Amino acid sequence: MLERHIRLLATDDAGAEAPAATRERLKGAFPPGATRRMTTLGLLVGSTLARLEPREGDAIVYASGYAESCALEAFLDSYPAPSPTLFQTSIHPSAVQQLMIGRQCAVRELLPLSGGTLLAFHALRTCLLSPSARAILCGGEERGTWLLEHGLASDRTFAFAALVSAEPARDAAGRVRISRGEGRGELGLPGLFDLLHGKAPFDGMIAPGWRLQLEWS
Amino acid sequence: MDDAPAPVRIAACGCVTPFGDATATHAALMRGACALLPVAVLGREGGDQVPLALMPGRALDETAPPDWLGAVRRLHAEVPPGDWGSPGRPVFVTGSNFGVGGLYALRRTGDTRFAAWGAPPTCTERLRLELGWGPDVSILTHACVSAHLGLLEATRAIEAGLAEEALVFSFDFLSPFVAGGFHALRILNSGFPAPYRERATGSIGLGDGAGFAVLSRTRGDWSLRGQSLYNEMHHFTSNRPDGSGFARCLEGVLGAARGRRVWFKGHGTGTLEAGRMEVAAASIAFPGAPIVGWKGGLGHTLGSCGLVELAVAIESIRAGRAPGTVGGTGDTMAPSVADAGFETGPYDGVVCASNAFGGAHAALLLCHA
Numbered sequence: 196m197l198e199r200h201i202r203l204l205a206t207d208d209a210g211a212e213a214p215a216a217t218r219e220r221l222k223g224a225f226p227p228g229a230t231r232r233m234t235t236l237g238l239l240v241g242s243t244l245a246r247l248e249p250r251e252g253d254a255i256v257y258a259s260g261y262a263e264s265c266a267l268e269a270f271l272d273s274y275p276a277p278s279p280t281l282f283q284t285s286i287h288p289s290a291v292q293q294l295m296i297g298r299q300c301a302v303r304e305l306l307p308l309s310g311g312t313l314l315a316f317h318a319l320r321t322c323l324l325s326p327s328a329r330a331i332l333c334g335g336e337e338r339g340t341w342l343l344e345h346g347l348a349s350d351r352t353f354a355f356a357a358l359v360s361a362e363p364a365r366d367a368a369g370r371v372r373i374s375r376g377e378g379r380g381e382l383g384l385p386g387l388f389d390l391l392h393g394k395a396p397f398d399g400m401i402a403p404g405w406r407l408q409l410e411w412s
Numbered sequence: 413m414d415d416a417p418a419p420v421r422i423a424a425c426g427c428v429t430p431f432g433d434a435t436a437t438h439a440a441l442m443r444g445a446c447a448l449l450p451v452a453v454l455g456r457e458g459g460d461q462v463p464l465a466l467m468p469g470r471a472l473d474e475t476a477p478p479d480w481l482g483a484v485r486r487l488h489a490e491v492p493p494g495d496w497g498s499p500g501r502p503v504f505v506t507g508s509n510f511g512v513g514g515l516y517a518l519r520r521t522g523d524t525r526f527a528a529w530g531a532p533p534t535c536t537e538r539l540r541l542e543l544g545w546g547p548d549v550s551i552l553t554h555a556c557v558s559a560h561l562g563l564l565e566a567t568r569a570i571e572a573g574l575a576e577e578a579l580v581f582s583f584d585f586l587s588p589f590v591a592g593g594f595h596a597l598r599i600l601n602s603g604f605p606a607p608y609r610e611r612a613t614g615s616i617g618l619g620d621g622a623g624f625a626v627l628s629r630t631r632g633d634w635s636l637r638g639q640s641l642y643n644e645m646h647h648f649t650s651n652r653p654d655g656s657g658f659a660r661c662l663e664g665v666l667g668a669a670r671g672r673r674v675w676f677k678g679h680g681t682g683t684l685e686a687g688r689m690e691v692a693a694a695s696i697a698f699p700g701a702p703i704v705g706w707k708g709g710l711g712h713t714l715g716s717c718g719l720v721e722l723a724v725a726i727e728s729i730r731a732g733r734a735p736g737t738v739g740g741t742g743d744t745m746a747p748s749v750a751d752a753g754f755e756t757g758p759y760d761g762v763v764c765a766s767n768a769f770g771g772a773h774a775a776l777l778l779c780h781a
Contacts, residue, residue: 197572260533271519274592275454282593283648283769286508287532287553292770295645301657305643305772306561309551311533317550324568345518345527347534375499403547404499 196374197323199330199359200367205243206392207335209235209352214265214337217352226297233293234263234284236337239354241294244333247358254304254327255291258318258334258384260311262287264348268340290335290354303327315387316402319373322359332357334384353388369394369411376406420567421632421781423577426490427623427723428483429710430465433490437710437720438727441735442753446709448604448617453595454588457520462595463604464586465619465711472586474513476525480585480620481542487622488543488581496579497546502569506552506562506582508715511535513587556679557641557766558582559623559718560774564639566627576629582716583622590714591618597649605682605712606740607705608691608749614684619711623719634726635781637761640664644771651771655689658765661773662697665763668777672760674698675734675750677725679767680705681712682739686767691745698763702750708739718766718774725764725778729756 209217214235222230224242233241236259249255263285270281283289288307295302306321308314322332333356339348359371380400390397390409397409426433430447431440440447447465452458455472466472467483497503511529518526529535532551540549552561559582566578594600594616603615627636642664644657651657676694680687687705694703706721707713713720728734736752737744744751756762761779768774 197574261531267515270593271515271589274516274520274588275457275459277592277596279593279596279598282596286555286769288770292645292648295643296648296770299645301642301644301646301660301771303643304641305554305770306552306565307554309532309536309553311537313547313550314533320569320574321550321565324565324572324574326568341519342515342531345524345530347515347527347531402499 198372200363201369203247203358204368205246206355207239229297234266236290237293240290240335243354243356247356251301254325254330256322256332257288257291257307261348263289264339264342312381312383313402314384315382330359355388355391372408374406379403419635419637420570420627422625422634423628423632424492424626425723425726427720428487429621434723434727438724441709448711453591462600463617467620474517497548500576502548502575503545503579504562504566505536506558507584508555508558509584512589516589556768557772557774558715570629578627581624582719584714584716585620586618605708607680607682607708608687608745609740610743616681617711619713621713621716621720623723637777638665638668639776642773646771651689655693657771658693658773661775665775665777674701674761674763675759676701676703677764678705681707695748703748704750705737725762
């Protein structure tokens, strides 16, 4: 069994918000001019992650199935003269790097994951296995356009960041535990986001042989 | 990331490159062979000629299904049989390309058959079914340190008792997408890579490659120690000029390497600033260790380079001789850069390091169990 305490949580459900509106809404979270080249996912992940004040000794576990879909689409559309900026921006885990490079904030461990129906389990396992005193589990998706038509991008836009620690604390927001169990289940990243965003308790299978218990204070 | 009292072992490890399997790749590098050839950067759509190492008979242009599947199947045939992907035997897939060449082909041609392998989740799910793995297949992708992350996570799962053994499987195959991207950054140009050599212009080459390692608590002749990461977050494509980020990463290996005589297998893509940074940091952390880089022969196998070159390092120790730095002639960046192959007998282990975009660094110590 692996167990950690949720110390801080930040979520952002952009819903059907247009990318320009997201940029306008979140530009205050970044230095002036910094948002011009940021992706929608970079803005969302960056603003939620920033609220947790990441430090050098933290481990950051970042989960996104499709990552920077819009930058990827734009990069592909830039051929036959591919854009070097879009190439950089489209590479996983650009969303986290957009914030952290802007802040010149080094971090010991950055563990970026992709995945599908078991991504929540894999991200939680990675986070809960971290030996760091503080670990941050963050993630999100941005809605694609033509990639979405081919099932190669997310149909939702959202982001979250949760700071977890091994030590219990009086002000902890909740507790997360994964353990071996009997049965099958699945939990993708949107499902995990919905649990975190709604602070919904959960006790069930999230992968074959693996159970998640999520409790809130 | 301290040196654990009972380090996780490597029960099996292998790779496939344009030279062949790990044995053939090691032999080719010992000869100083180069798999890189000039290829049009956008494949059939043309463009500048750049050095690429493609699997024999494979073109840069994507096919549907991907023509790199044959190489993946050949490599997977070397993996010891087991119920990989079951709860006690998880699979960690790593890489930086997955089927992204399919996205390029999809956009250029409109042929929807290219979509099937296009994104990391869909590509990995198809690969899972193709190779007969169970559902516990996670994906770690962080540019050119990806394979190191898979090794680290597999190690942690075993050490925590969540897994008996774990399979780390990494693959990267070139396409106009990745070649065009690196060419746009101007580090993939008409020059051939000459890692750790002083010259006027830096150049890299890119290569097809895949590798695997089976990690185990109880069996295997090799051990992984001191696995270390550091992300300096200085710039998207360059490192801190003072090399402090890579030095911080190597600090994590020092404890495991203390009292051992080691050699150093660096990243060595052929870029000048990064090469100097690596050589300087490695020379300080491991004085006297011969430094080698193999991407002048293999090309840069991107997110899989950590596993591909780990397999070659194991083969080197097994064979008793390590290839020297492959590619180019002229002055090296430091006397510690090994031009020629050398006997591994006098050494107790090899530090294997990789570096990536975003100032991401990874290193580990490979030694006998």
